[in-house]
Amino acid sequence: MKIRIIIGNKMTTATMYDNPTSRDFMSLMPLTLELRDYASTEKISDLPQKLSVKDAPSGSEPLVGDITYYAPWGNLALFYKDFSFSxxxxxxxxIDTDMNIFMSNGPVTAKFELLD
Incomplete structure (x- = not known):
């Protein structure tokens, strides 16, 4: 399944994985979130509710472009730099394209929508 992410007048798409956590995230769409920088590695945002962690692995090693859910905090994280196993x-x-749409000083408002 594909989603569209819109920031200002820029747009990108992402390919979502078929797992319970991802499906739970997509059920919240359309969704507008404020993304803020965290550790000069990722953009994060609180979600309106916790997502399912059914059948989820114990953790993962994020790469540039990964859209992730950090279960301990209940937040969304989009990585613009590779990071170690968490x-x-x-x-x-x-993310299907590069991460330039997310690069800015300070927070950005992003709208997440399902694509048909």
Whole structure:
């Protein structure tokens, strides 16, 4: 399944994985979130509710472009730099293009929508 992410007048798409956590995230769409920088590695945002962690791995090693859910905090994380293995990190999908749309000083407002 594909989603569209819109920031200002820019847009990108992402391919979502078929897992319970990803399906739970997509059930919240359309969704508007404020993404803020975290550790000069990722953009994060709180979600309106916790997502399912059914059948989720114990963690994952995120790469540039990964859309993830950090279960311990209940937040979304989009990685613009590779990072080491993190317990509780569940991959939801992958940005189809580069991460330039997310690069800015300060927070950005992003709208997430399902694509038909």
């Amino acid at each position: 317990n509780g990190l569940i991959k939801l999908g992958k």
